[in-house]
Amino acid sequence: MKRSITCLCLLLLVFGCKKDGVKVPPPVTPPVVVTGPDVEFKIEAKNNAGKVTNDVVLTADGTKLKGYTPSTSTYHNFILTFKLKDAASTVKVGDVAQVSGVTENDFTKPVVYTVTDSKGAGKDYTVSIYNFTGLPIFNLTTSGPVVSKEEYVTGSLNINTNGLYEQETNDIALQIKGRGNSTWGLHPKKPYRLKFSSKAKVLGLGAAKNWVLLANHSDKTLMRNYIADGVAQSLNGDFTPHGIFIEVVMNGEYLGTYMLTEQVEVNANRVNITEMKAGDNAEPNVTGxxxxxxxxxxxxxxxxxxASGLPFTVKEPGDITPAQMAYIQNYMQDTENAIFAANFTDPVNGYNKYINSDSFINWFLVNELFKNQDAADFSSIFYFKDRSGKLGMGPAWDFDLGAGNVDYSDATRPDGWWVKNGPWFKRLFQDPAFLTKVRTRWQFLKANGIPAMFKSIDDTEALLTLPAKENFTKWNVLDKYVWPNPVILGTYPREVSQFKFWLTQRVAWIDSNL
Structure with a gap:
């Protein structure tokens, strides 16, 4: 009877509340208490003399634990101290019993600790220990200071992959010099060109001698080049380079977070076109x-x-012969003539006779999306022509002054055309067929590459949380003007947020105006 009365009262209360227009609050669900791991791991300085000066407590994400040693020094063998919730538990790595504060393990790769409690229940914990920020570390040793873009300095490279990559050769003989233009002359954090004594794979990238370390000093997100490369790859842009974030130490001095990437050059793993020889002076060999x-x-x-005054530099072949120079100069002029001819839209005898329009469009879209400062008509605009092939564009290159990171032109704004107004593209867009192809390709990018781009920005920000902290401790510029920053935002998260906001506006503007 008491239960019936109680239920009746609750029903009357509910209906009474509904009648008065008051919503009944949902039942309160008790909070779920998430417990930590059954074991606490740390690296104690007293048990790891010379490797760490302070204790390092490992952080847990479920059964995955991570720890970061504060030094850039390469140490992989550590003794862990662990505290068990169940004092009767046993700990093993494989078949080897572990003694807290005594047993040493090699953490070149993650180590699995199996904790078995007093009831016989076991649980595996994957423990990863990284040096410094967790990124691969390039330890460069040189025979002298690197102070020139023209003169190489001899040296060697030791690569600490931090367990993230397979690396066939860790000690590489090389030469090193400066690179870049404004990035070399204006900024204290310098970019570098590496030239190995022999071809080698690096962090999973194809074997080559020449490599680039981009400093990205004026780009306080540290990621514009990396994100733009990802967009170009989503479009299958020709010969798009790959970027890998690394830490650089030269002669014992930490220089900051860099991006390793491939040198723009003719190579089976780079710009994969025919490598010309000195004797390639007649058809068909002279064509590429x-x-x-x-x-x-x-x-x-x-x-x-x-004839219109566009300045070109032949990058390769390096030892170009007079016949080869005459061929490529004439081909570029014939291309320009066809673009500006009265019959330029003719699919047989117009510009399509000379250029691969799909290649041009892929290159255009990534550069226009980023409103890349130099990509309208200034520099780093690469073209390639393979043997018996048409002219293509690529690789897309040099985006540190993209996505609004410039204060001396309209490229700072997310609205307005930029690359589209370039000397050849302005004319190409007068062809309705070309415009239709651009629109179709933009829809593909908008549905695929752009969502992936924003996700990549978030993922990269998470990856660079510790590296950015160290980089901007070394280079204290977050609250200072660095040429040619249009704004000073003061923190790394704000820089990334502004980058995303600019691109969001840019995507919307292009979508509305294309």
Whole structure:
């Protein structure tokens, strides 16, 4: 009877509340208490003399535990101290019993600890210990200071992969020099060019001699080049380079977080076109392959200009013959003539006779999306022509002044066309067929590469949390102007947030105006 009365009262209360328009609150669910791991791991300094100066407590994500030793020094063998919730538990690595504060293990790769409690129940914990920030560490030793873009300095490279990559060769003889233009001359954090004595694979990238360490000093997100490369890859852009974040130490001095990437060059693992020889001076051999850059600086040896004044540099072949130079110069001029001819839209005798429009469109979209400062008509605009092939564009390159990171032009704004107004693209967009292909490709990018781009930004920010902290401790510029930053935001998360906000606005503007 008491239960019936109680239920009746509750029903009357519910209906009474509904009648008065008051919503009944949902039942309160008791909070779920999440317990920590059954064992606490740490690296105690007293048991790891010379490797750590302070205790390192490992952080837990379920059964995965991580620890970061504060030094850039390469140490992988550590003695762990562990505290068990069940004092009668046993701990093993494989078949080897572990004694807290005594047993040493090699953490070059993650180590699995099996904890078995007093009731016989076992649980595996995967323990990863990284040096410094967890990124691969490039330890460079040089015979002298690196102070020139022209003169190489001899040295060697030791790679600490931090267990993230397979590396066939860890000790590499090399030469090193500076690289870049404004990035070399204006910034204290310098970019570098590495030239190995022999070809070698690096962190899973294809074997080559020449490599680039990008400093990204003016880009306080540290990721514009990396994210742009990802967009280009989503479009299958020709010969898009790959980026891997690393820490660089030179002669014992930490230099900051860098991005390792491939040098723009003709190579089976880079710009994969025919490598020309000195005897390739007649058809069909003389038709390729060529790597050409539109570069207003005109600092290299093999230069020419088209009739409209566009300045080109032949990057490869390096020892170009007069016949080869004449061929590529004439081909570039014929291409320009076809683009500006009255019959330029003719699918047989117009510009399509000379260029691979799909390659041009893929290159255009990533550079226009980032409103890349130099990509309109200044520099780092690469073209390639393979043997008996048409002219293509790629690789997409040099985005540190993209996505609004510039204060001296309209490229700072997320609205307005930029690369589309370039000398050849402006004309190409007058062809309705070309515009239709661009629109179709944009829809593909919007459905695939752009969602992946925003996810990659979030993932990269998480990856660079510790590296950014160390980098901006070394280079204290987050609250300072660095050429050519349009804004000073003060923190790393704000820099990344602004980067995302700019790209969000840019995507919307292109989508509305294309």
């Amino acid at each position: 392959g060529y790597l050409v850059e539109l570069d207003q600086r005109q600092e290299d040896e093999h230069l020419f200009k088209t």
